[in-house]
Amino acid sequence: MTEQTFKVGDKATHRYxxxxxxxxxxxxxxxxxxxxxxxxxGEAEQAVSPSMLTPLPAFAVGDVVTLSTTGSRxxxxxxxxxxxxxxxxxxxxxxxxxxxxxxFTALAHIMTKVVEPEPVxxxxxxxxxxxxxxxxxxxxxxxxxxxLDRVGAGRTSTPYLVKFGDGPHGAADGTWYCxxxxxxxxxxxxxxxxxxxxxxxxxxxxxxxxxxxxTFKRSTVHGQPVSDNSSCFIGDSIASAVRDYGxxxxxxx
Numbered sequence: 001m002t003e004q005t006f007k008v009g010d011k012a013t014h015r016y017x018x019x020x021x022x023x024x025x026x027x028x029x030x031x032x033x034x035x036x037x038x039x040x041x042g043e044a045e046q047a048v049s050p051s052m053l054t055p056l057p058a059f060a061v062g063d064v065v066t067l068s069t070t071g072s073r074x075x076x077x078x079x080x081x082x083x084x085x086x087x088x089x090x091x092x093x094x095x096x097x098x099x100x101x102x103x104f105t106a107l108a109h110i111m112t113k114v115v116e117p118e119p120v121x122x123x124x125x126x127x128x129x130x131x132x133x134x135x136x137x138x139x140x141x142x143x144x145x146x147x148l149d150r151v152g153a154g155r156t157s158t159p160y161l162v163k164f165g166d167g168p169h170g171a172a173d174g175t176w177y178c179x180x181x182x183x184x185x186x187x188x189x190x191x192x193x194x195x196x197x198x199x200x201x202x203x204x205x206x207x208x209x210x211x212x213x214x215t216f217k218r219s220t221v222h223g224q225p226v227s228d229n230s231s232c233f234i235g236d237s238i239a240s241a242v243r244d245y246g247x248x249x250x251x252x253x
Contacts, residue, residue, distance in 0.1 A: 004050045006036055012053040014038070019056070020048070058108050059087055065111040070096075073114065077103065087111065120160070120183045124148045127199065130180040132158050140247070141176045144197040145184055149175060164197045173197075193218075193225050195238045200225070200248070208232070208245035 006012060010022045017040055025036035035047045059065060063076045072091055079087030089111070090103045120126055126148050131138030134157075141162070150161035158177035165173030184199075192201050193216070200206070202225065206214045212232035216225040227236045242248060 004053060004055060006050065006053070006055070011056050012038075013056060014040075014048065015052045015054075017041075020053070026050070059111060059113060064092065064114040065089065065106075066114055067106060068110045068112065074106070080108065085109075118183050120148055120151070120181060122148050122151060124183050125185070126160070126162060126181040127184045128162060128176075128178050128181055131176060131178045133179060137170075138176065138178075140172065141178065143199065143250075145194060145199055146197055148181065193238070195225075195242065200238065201250075205230070205251040206248040207251050208241065208248055210245065212245065213251070214241055214245075214248055 004012075005026065006022045008022050008024065011019055012022070014020045020038040020040055023037045023039050023045055026034050027036075029035055029047070033049065035049060036053075037045050038048045038053075039045050057080050059076050059079070061076050061078060064073055065076060066073055067089070072093065072095075074089035074091050077088045077090050081087075085108050086105050087108065088103065089106045095102060124147070125145060127145050128141050128143060131141040141164075144162075144164060146162040146164040148160060149163040152159050155177065158179045160178045160181045161175055162178050162181060163175045165171075167174035169175045192199050194200070200216060202216055202218060204215065206216075208214060214231045215228050216231075216238060217228045218224070219226045225238045227234055227241060233241075
């Protein structure tokens with residue numbers, strides 16, 4: 001029998017303890033046995049032999065998936081079976097071929113679970129994806145992070161009122177109605193930083209108003225972002241770069 005393998009972050013069913021999560025491994029103990037460190041309920045961790053574990057199925061009944069072979073969406077009706085790699089699925093929309101089947105089997109490797117974006121609510125920190133397509137001034141708000149101040153209010157387009165500061169509506173530090181936003185975490189991730197409501201990435205090239213390049217790193221002295229030696233000026237703060245040469249645009253070429 002082939003030994004099951006896992007990677008950090010995988011979840012599995014323990015023979016006696018239900019669902020557990022891999023936190024480290026695989027590794028060999030002093031006797032040469034393969035083990036994994038697993039997190040049990042209550043955050044307790046314990047070394048476990050893979051023989052005690054059964055991988056959780058990749059999909060569950062009711063999951064909506066996209067089929068890579070056709071791009072169609074389908075709902076998982078049953079499975080897995082045939083060594084955990086086959087599922088019975090039912091198309092969400094009618095098949096392109098009028099004589100085509102609605103329900104059929106599909107292999108796990110052609111299925112991708114559809115994860116709906118987390119809904120946003122007033123008070124959430126959000127990133128602007130699309131501001132107002134009909135207003136040329138709205139481009140300055142794209143990719144900025146603010147607080148969702150209002151949703152809807154009878155508007156069929158640009159329903160999200162995002163607040164970037166205490167300034168008046170339309171000002172850079174005020175509010176703006178936006179068409180599409182996504183929720184962001186309360187903390188900036190380790191490889192990004194935020195300045196004046198805009199999220200920047202360390203190590204990514206930006207272009208200023210004159211077309212000159214800027215790339216930022218975390219200072220080893222004070223931990224704040226400063227321009228590195230691939231920038232047109234070295235050691236400048238993000239505040240200085242934006243104030244004197246901004247706006248900075250992410251380089252996409």
